[in-house]
Amino acid sequence: MDLLAFATSLITLGLIYGLLAVGLNVQFGFAGVLNFGYVAFFAVGAFTSALATLPPPGSPAYVEAGAQYALGLDLPWLAGFALAGLAGGLLALVIGLTSVRLRTHYLAVASFAMAEVVRYALSNETWLTRGEFGISGIPQPGHGTYVPTELYAYAYLVGCVAIVGGLVWAVRQASELPFGRLLRAIRDDELAARTLGKRTARTKLQALMIGGALGGLAGSLWTHSLGVVHVGQFVPIVTFQIWLAMLLGGTGNHLGVLIGAFLLIVIREGTRFLDAVPGLSAVAESNPSFVPSLRFVLIGLLLMVVVRFFPHGVRPDRPRTAPAFTGDLPAVAAAQAAQDAVEGPILSVRAVTKRFGGLAAVDGASLDVARGRITGLIGPNGAGKSTLLDLVSGVQRPDAGTVYLNRRPIAALPPEATAQAGLARTFQNPRLFGHLTVWENLMVAGADARSESLATTWLRVAGRRALEHEIAGRAEAVLAFLALSGLRDEPAAHLSGGQRKLLDLGRQMIRRPSLMLLDEPAAGVNRTLANRIFEHIGELNRQGTSFLIVEHEMDLVMRWCDRVIVMHQGGVLAQGTPAEVQRDPAVIEAYLGGGRAA
C-alpha cells in the first residue's frame, strides 16, 4: 500500500476519533456522565448527514448508481454536517431529559441499552437505512469538481484538520471558563454545587448535548470520508474504543484525549499487520475469524491494562494555576443583606416534621432566626439539628410544615433555589470540590448563571472578561480575609481539616448571602483556628450577615451567639439568650439525662 495514502487515512481517522473522544470527554471527563452508549451519537450523525446529502430517489444520479434508498434530500454537504450535529445534540437531549436523574452504573446500563435500541432501530428500519446492506455513493464534498480524485484524500484531511481543530479549540475554550469549571465542580460533588445555587441539571444537560453534537459531527465527517454507511459500523465496541482513546490520553484534558485518539488509531490499525506475523497466517487460513478476533482481544486487553496501570493517561489533567489578580479588592461582606427592607425574623420555621421510616428526626419544630444576629443551635446528638439544616436549605424536603426566608415560603424549593434566595449552608464534613484548587472552589461559588452561560462563553468575549475579573476580585478578597492566599493553587483535596472548614466558609461568603447556616464550623479544628473562624463569623455579622450555627463547643456558643435555640428529640426545647438557656432546668435535664443514658 502507498505509505503516504495510508498515513493520510490514519491521520483523518485519528482526527475523527479525536473529535469523538473530546465529545465523550465533555460528557464524562467534565460532567461525570457515565455514557456507555456514545456510539449512538456517531451513528445518528453519520446516517443523518448521509440521508441529507444523497441525491433524491428517482434522480439521474440515483438511477445511474442503481441505488435503492428511500430518502435523499440532496442538500449541500455543510447542511448535512450541521444537521448531523443537531441530530446528535437532540439525541443527547432525549437521553439527558429521561435519565439525568440516574447515577453511576444505572446510567452506564441505561445509556448502553439506549445505544442498542438505536442500533436495533437502524438495522430494522431497512426502508430508511437499508439495514445490513447500508448505503453507498454518499456524496463527497467537492470530489471531482473542486478537487481531483487523486488529491481528494489529502484535501479531505486538510478540511478535517481545520474543522476538528476549530471545534476542539471552541470546546477547550468553554472548558477552561466558568462553564467548564462548574462542570468539573459538579463531577466532584453535585449536591455541593446545588447548595451554591447552581442549576446543575441544566448545566449537565448542556454538556451532554455538546458531547452528543460533537459525536454527530464526527459521524458526518466519517461517513463522507468513506462514502458508505451501514449499521454494522456502530457496534458497542466502538463506544469502548472511544473510552480507550479518552483514558489513554488523559481524562479531563482535551488535548491529551486528542493524542489518545491518535494512539488508539495507530495501535488499532497497526494490528492489521498481524497477518504478517509468521505462523499466524497458517492458523488464520483454517479459521478466517482468527486474526480479526485477535485484534479485539488486544483492544480489550489494552482497555484493562490502561485502566489498571495507567489510569491518568499520557497527558493527565493537572491542577490549574490561577491567574495573578490586579486591581482593587472589593469588600468581602454581605452588602445586599443590609439593604433588605423586610422586617422581622430572617428565617421562620413552622411545625416542620421529617420522618425516616418510623423515626421522626425533626418533629414539629418551630423557631425564628433573628435578622442581623448570630443564633446558636445546640442539642444532644440525634436531636435533629443537621436534619433541620437540610430541611431549611432544601437538601431534604419536610414531610410537613413551612419555612419562610424573608417571609417567602421556601420549604418546597430545591437547594439551588434556596441558595439563590439568599441562603447559604455548610456541611458538617465540608463538601469541597476536591479536584479543583482553592481558588477554583471560590471562583465556582462566586460565579453567577450569566457568566456560566454558553452565550457568554462563546459570544460575549468582552463581557465575559469583565465578569471574570469581578469574580476574581471577590475571590481574592475572600482569600485575603481568611488568610488562605498561600494555598490558592492547592487542590482542595490536599487541605487539612481546618483549612477545609475555612474554604467551605469562604465559598459561602463569596456569594454574599443574607443568612448563613453553618453546621459545626469549628468541629475537629484546633483551638486557635476555631477562634479565628468565629472571629471571621463575627466580622461578617457586623457587616450585616445573619447566622444560624450548629455548635457543640459551649464556650464558643456562649461567647459569640446572641440567641441560642436548644433542640431535643426533634423539637425545640428552649430558646433565649445564652445565659437564660444555660439556667433552664429542661435543658440541663436533656443534656444530663442524655449523658446518663449514653
Next chain:
Amino acid sequence: MDLNAFLQTLVYGLALGGTIAVSAVGLTLSYGVTRFINFAYGEFLTLGAYATLALAGAGLALPLAGAVSVVAVGLAGVAIARLAFDPLMHRGLLPLLVTSVGLAFVLHNMVRMVAGANPLRFPLPLMRPWEVAGVFVPREQVATIAVALVAMALVHLLLSRSLLGKSMRAVADDAALARSAGVAAPRVLAATWFLSAAIGALGGILLAVTQVTLDPAMGWRFLLVVFAAVLLGGIGSPYGAMLGGLIVGLGVELGATYVSADYAYAFAFVLLILVLLARPRGLMGGRT
C-alpha cells in the same frame, strides 16, 4: 386470537424466562457482594455453553458435560475475578466497569479465535415434541424449564439455609459490619464469584438449548436482557431477579409473536430503560 398459538408462545416464553431468570440470579449475586455491574458476566454464559459443547464432543454425555462445565467455569470465574477485579476493588466504580467491558471483549473473542465465528449446536437428538391437547410442547423447552426450576430451588436453599448463603447476605447488606462480625470477606468473595460464574455457565447451557444454536457473541448479546431482568427485580435481590427473568422472557416471546419479531429484544431494552426511570431500585427493591 388462536389459543393454541398463544399457549405455544407461553411455553417458549417460560423456557426463555427460566433461562434469563437463572442467568440473572448469577449476575445479581455478584453485584450484591461486589457492588458493580459486571459487563463480562455474559461471557460466563458463552464459556459454559462452549465448554459443554467441547466436552460433549469429547464423548461425555450432555448432562455430565454440562455439570463439569458449570464447575469449571465457576473456578475460572474465581481466577478471572482475582486477576482482573480484586486489584481494583478500592479504586471506585469506573475502573471496575471499564475492566469488565475489556474482559468481555477479550473472552468472547478468544472463544471466537478457538471455535470460529460460525453458529454451532449441541449434539441433541431430534426429538418429537409432546402433543398436549393440540399444543406442541418441545421436550428441550420443558427440560430447560425443569432445570431452571431446580437451579432456582437450589439457590434458594443455599441462600436461606447454608452458612455461606447467610455470610453472602451479610456481606451484601454491610460489608464492614459483616467483617467485624467475623465473616471472612475474601472467602465469601471467592465463593460468590464461583457461584456467579457457575450459575452463568448453566444459564449459557440453557440458552444454547432454548435457542438451538450457540455462537461466540451469544453471552455478550444476551447481557442486556439479563440486565433488564436484574434491574426489573431490583439489583442485588436474587428473588427479584428470578421474577424479573420470567417477566422479561415472557415479554420477549409475546412481543416477538404479537408485535414485531425484529424488535423482540429491543422491547426488553426499552423495558429496562423504563424500569430504570420509573423505579431505579426495581419492582421489588425498597432498600437504599
